[in-house]
Structures are given as structure tokens and as C-alpha cells.
Amino acid sequence: MPIIGKAAVLDGVEGNFHIKEYEVPEPKAGEFILRTEYAGVCGTDVHIYYGHLNTIEYPIILGHEFCGIIEKLGQGVVEDSNGRPVKEGDRVVIVPGVPCGNCYYCKISKTPTRCANVKAYGFMPDQAPHLLSGGFSQYVHIQYRGTSFFKTDMEPHIAVLTEPLSICIHGFQRAGGVRFGSTVVVQGTGAIGLGAVAFAKRSGAAKVIAVGGPKRRLELARELGADVTIDIEEIRDPKERIQLVKEETKGGRGADMVVECSGFPASVPEGLSYLRDSASYVELGHFTDVGTANINPHWHILRNNADIHGVWGSDVEHMEMTLNIIEKMELPYDKLVTQTLGLNRIGDAITAMSKKGYRLDGEDQVIKIAINPWI
Ligand SMILES: [Zn+2]
Ligand SMILES: [Zn+2]
Structure with missing residues (x-):
């Protein structure tokens, strides 16, 4: 049969x-x-x-x-x-x-x-x-x-997370890894963003800032290692969020690394503005085409000496690394x-x-x- x-x-x-x-x-x-x-x-x-x-x-x-x-x-x-x-x-x-x-x-x-x-x-x-x-x-x-x-x-309800979480590992790897004692900002608090929070903290970031919402996701972000959370439903003005992020960094210079996991085009110029000079921006939220973002190449990229990485999916090694971490x-x-x-x-x-x-x-x-x- x-x-x-x-x-x-x-x-x-x-x-x-x-x-x-x-x-x-x-x-x-x-x-x-x-x-x-x-x-x-x-x-x-x-x-x-x-x-x-x-x-x-x-x-x-x-x-x-x-x-x-x-x-x-x-x-x-x-x-x-x-x-x-x-x-x-x-x-x-x-x-x-x-x-x-x-x-x-x-x-x-x-x-x-x-x-x-x-x-x-x-x-x-x-x-x-x-x-x-x-x-x-x-x-x-x-x-x-x-x-x-x-x-x-x-358990299968955790094993099912291997692929989405492997995207974060790929992103960190492309940016040369998380520097010990650094400040990492994660934009977006979906499964991939929350994974990025958890893995950034486990990789030795001194401060992890999660920018996202709604509340339940931000609570979980804190549980997974975020030191600071910024609720985009409460703080609606991107300029205010940029200022808040900068205030959370040493000397107000900005973050060492920003990982974009929200998939909203407007989050890209905002996230680039969180960076300190010569810092890394990792873009892994826009797997599909949802439109364009307004970037000023002079200020957002050159003047800031920004290091920008685009991350497409993940590879077998990222899946294996993810399993090694989450199985624990x-x-x-x-x-x-x-x-x-x-x-x-x-x-x-x-x-x-x-x-x-x-x-x-x-x-x-x-x-x-x-x-x-x-x-
Ligand atoms: Zn997926
Ligand atoms: Zn091929």
C-alpha cells in the first residue's frame, strides 16, 4: 500500500x-x-x-x-x-x-x-x-x-529553529565575528533578530541593544541577553532612537556592529546612523524585495568609513554551528x-x-x- x-x-x-x-x-x-x-x-x-x-x-x-x-x-x-x-x-x-x-x-x-x-x-x-x-x-x-x-x-519544536538561527551565524561570520567587549545593536526582534541577540551576547559582546517590538518580543530579547531594549511602538521617531542608541555607547560614538533583521527598508539608514566610525553593518533582513531605502552615501557610508555586509541565506557549516549551540x-x-x-x-x-x-x-x-x- x-x-x-x-x-x-x-x-x-x-x-x-x-x-x-x-x-x-x-x-x-x-x-x-x-x-x-x-x-x-x-x-x-x-x-x-x-x-x-x-x-x-x-x-x-x-x-x-x-x-x-x-x-x-x-x-x-x-x-x-x-x-x-x-x-x-x-x-x-x-x-x-x-x-x-x-x-x-x-x-x-x-x-x-x-x-x-x-x-x-x-x-x-x-x-x-x-x-x-x-x-x-x-x-x-x-x-x-x-x-x-x-x-x-x-525536541522538534527547537530543531525547527536551526535554519532561521543559522542566518545570524552567517551574518556574524561575514562581519569577522563579534568583538569581545563590543556594543552590538540588533534591529528587529523576530526569530532571527532574537537569535542575533542571543548569539551576540554569547560571542562576547559587552552590551547588546535590541530595537524592535512588540513587548513580548522585547521581554524575550532581555531573557536571551539584551541589556537594553528600545520599543519602536513607544519611541516612534527614528532620530530619537538614534540618539538613544548613541547614549548607550561609550563616548556617545555609536555601536561597533549593527545587525539588521527587521526587513523594513527605512531601518537601513537608521541602523547605519547607529554606527560609530569604522564599524560593521550586517544586512540580513531583506531576503525579499520590499522596496528601496534612502541612503546618503557620503554620510552613511564613506564619511563613517562603514563596513557593510550583505548576507544571503546560510550554508551547511552555519547550520551545523547553530545546531552545536542550540543543542546545549x-x-x-x-x-x-x-x-x-x-x-x-x-x-x-x-x-x-x-x-x-x-x-x-x-x-x-x-x-x-x-x-x-x-x-
Ligand atoms: Zn526562513
Ligand atoms: Zn553551484
Whole structure:
């Protein structure tokens, strides 16, 4: 008897999620079938819903942040990307992006996140040959050659955070790491921003300032290591926020590093203004195109001698590093997942994260919504 699984299929920009039933294929050599436990709803899924990522083809099964249990192994899949033996029944976290290994970026410049032919779970059209390649589904067909994955014993509602948190690690790495005793500002207090707060503090920052909201997120920012929080719903004037940040730094000079995780264009000139001279700006919030920002290149970049880094996604090593940190559970990462919903409520999750200002079912404040396709 073939296994039948349900998936939520988005039919187009601002379209509908249809629950469809699929016959789960037999995994070929080198492949496996994953029984999804959790798939995180990302800001990027929201932007894809509204058509802000022009490479997307529909219909699509979204969901690139997912973990689950190996249901059925294809021939030759014997170990994870760390060389640990795997068997059916093991929990694994999947690295969504799969670089080709052959293009200029894979082979020569060695920047696999820039691969020209990348395939990524949760971003491919739900049409042959890519069927069942997104996490908003009871089963995912792990089908791309060279897919990286890691076995973990972590609870699935924490394991599902590996991919979003790995973006922060990539950002810090590109900026040359967090300097001991430095002041780091994080703009945005979604899951990635909160992860940046936690990791900046653990990397030796003396002061971490989180600029974001609403209240529940700022409380969690403090729990994860923020020394100062600035509520953008209370302090509405960016000039006032710039002044507040500067006052929190030695000599009023500004921050040593600013990490932009909000994805709002206007936050970029604001964040560049938080910097001291010759400091680092890390941009990882704008994974999709939500418009332009007004920057004065003289004042924001040259005069300040700013060091600006753009960060696209994350690579296998960032996923592995993230797992190494969160598996220790030294901080309450589990509090980042605030709601768990079934496949039939993905549309509600999208609305909560866009039109409803991170509120779901009345007053519940959303940080990360996880989809459990079995409820
Ligand atoms: Zn994501
Ligand atoms: Zn490539």
C-alpha cells in the first residue's frame, strides 16, 4: 500500500492554500522520505505569498525551515552530513539550500550560498520533477543530489529553529565575528533578530541593544541577553532612537556592529546612523524585495568609513554551528516558537505576520509560528 500524505499547496500570489493528497514516492538511491514534524513559517514565506520574490513559480509547497523523522531511506543513504550513521526513525534537520557543486560560485569562489543553480526545499514549484519539496507537508521527498542534513536528538519544536538561527551565524561570520567587549545593536526582534541577540551576547559582546517590538518580543530579547531594549511602538521617531542608541555607547560614538533583521527598508539608514566610525553593518533582513531605502552615501557610508555586509541565506557549516549551540539549550530558545498550527491555518499565519501586526487569535503575540502537518 503506498503512503498518502497531505500538503498545503499555494496556487499563486495572494492566492489560496489548498490541502492536497499525494502518493508519497519510493525513495530512489541517495534519496529519502521525511515525515515532517514541524515547519517554521518564515517572513520569507509571507513575502512569497505577496509576490516579493520574483524567482518563485506556482503552485508551490512553501516551508524551508523543517525537521522530521526519516520515514524511508533510499539505497546508499547511511550517514548524515557529520558522518553519523542514520536509520529510519531518526530525527533530522534538513539544510534547505542545495548548491550544484559545479558552477563558478561552488567551485572557484567557494561561496555555495551564491550557487547559480541552487535548488532549495520550500522554493521549488510543486510540479514534476520537484513534487513534495516543501515543509508545509506531511512528507517531504528529500530528492536533490547533495542535500545536507543533520541527525539530532533535540525536541522538534527547537530543531525547527536551526535554519532561521543559522542566518545570524552567517551574518556574524561575514562581519569577522563579534568583538569581545563590543556594543552590538540588533534591529528587529523576530526569530532571527532574537537569535542575533542571543548569539551576540554569547560571542562576547559587552552590551547588546535590541530595537524592535512588540513587548513580548522585547521581554524575550532581555531573557536571551539584551541589556537594553528600545520599543519602536513607544519611541516612534527614528532620530530619537538614534540618539538613544548613541547614549548607550561609550563616548556617545555609536555601536561597533549593527545587525539588521527587521526587513523594513527605512531601518537601513537608521541602523547605519547607529554606527560609530569604522564599524560593521550586517544586512540580513531583506531576503525579499520590499522596496528601496534612502541612503546618503557620503554620510552613511564613506564619511563613517562603514563596513557593510550583505548576507544571503546560510550554508551547511552555519547550520551545523547553530545546531552545536542550540543543542546545549543554555538559553530558552524554545520560547521563540509561540504558536503551533495545522496545515489548514497557514493562511492565518501569513495574515498574522503581515496585516495583523504579529497578532493571532485575538491577543496572542507571534514570534515564530510552527506548522505541525499532523494536527
Ligand atoms: Zn526562513
Ligand atoms: Zn553551484
